[in-house]
Amino acid sequence: MSDEWLTSLITPEPQTGYQLAIKMSRMGVKYTQPSDEIRKKLRPGYADNADSLIASAQVIAVNFQTVAAANNYWRE
Amino acid sequence: MSDEWLTSLITPEPQTGYQLAIKMSRMGVKYTQPSDEIRKKLRPGYADNADSLIASAQVIAVNFQTVAAANNYWRE
């Protein structure tokens, strides 16, 4: 996690911005639980749980707000 | 999911903006659980659960904030 993974919030278009928001959301989890092994073990538990999926979508939505504002909403 | 599904945040009016917010919310779930089969299996569980529905409405509300800001709130 010493890698550079967030050098810019600017993306060419909304969908790449959305993918960046997903990346940011996953990194929030990864910084809190750095073990790849444990995160992998937890995956089935939340990926098969509707409430966890909705909560994940909420985190992505908040991060996408940030990315979209950074890009002036890719207007024009 | 390699498809283009989010080419612009601009919509002609608020209601199409709201529908885009719903789409964005669903894609947040889909990126986290890409299996159509599993998501379909989970659907009855949350669509019949009041708290899950409220949580879904929360995600839509956050995404709609982004879309509405992008469109300058469709003022005039």
Next chain:
Amino acid sequence: MSDEWLTSLITPEPQTGYQLAIKMSRMGVKYTQPSDEIRKKLRPGYADNADSLIASAQVIAVNFQTVAAANNYWRE
């Protein structure tokens, strides 16, 4: 739900804006669970549950942020 229900975010004053935020919150639930019958069945379960009510108020608060910004907070 093909009806026009969100033609504008502009309202004459804050309270009608708040009512629009409630409408938007309910539509978020309705798009996720379109069956009137099921939603009616779920109503007692959440309307008598304090945490569900607080979560509902949270969704309304987020939607009201959007409506209030759209109206420049009804300043002057």
Next chain:
Amino acid sequence: MSDEWLTSLITPEPQTGYQLAIKMSRMGVKYTQPSDEIRKKLRPGYADNADSLIASAQVIAVNFQTVAAANNYWRE
């Protein structure tokens, strides 16, 4: 609830703005559960529950964001 209770978001100072945010949060609950009797019955359940209190504080915080922005943060 046909009463006028939200005629303006402008308040003379931050603390009255905070009180307005509390009022807005309570009205969000009241519109969802209009029965005074049921809301009164639910009160002990959440007022003695730490997680419900934190969730209530979250709703107030979101509403206060709106009120504070409306008042330009009462700067100078």
Next chain:
Amino acid sequence: MSDEWLTSLITPEPQTGYQLAIKMSRMGVKYTQPSDEIRKKLRPGYADNADSLIASAQVIAVNFQTVAAANNYWRE
């Protein structure tokens, strides 16, 4: 609680702003449950519960957004 506790959102630097956000978060709880005795009784329950702590941090984060915006992010 008739005391003046929120006379301004302006603070000299980010950290005092963060402390104000904590104060605002606590007051949100206090307005909902005014009894010092009950709040004190609840404290061990949430201060020893990871999810309650994370939820508390979420409320502080939202309030800090407000305080930071009020101070133009303390950009000299």
Next chain:
Amino acid sequence: MSDEWLTSLITPEPQTGYQLAIKMSRMGVKYTQPSDEIRKKLRPGYADNADSLIASAQVIAVNFQTVAAANNYWRE
């Protein structure tokens, strides 16, 4: 906790801003539960729980919104 830990919201680039958001999120927990010992005891409980991890990522996302806005999104 009388230490200076938040002297500025300005960071040279997005990733250091993201790390500041993590720090701010952790301090929100720390101010609520100041005992290092108790927080250490709670750690396995939430770091191995998918929903707690998602909730943590949500707090980081909100704090990152603040840091990103403070830095004008590190544009150009």
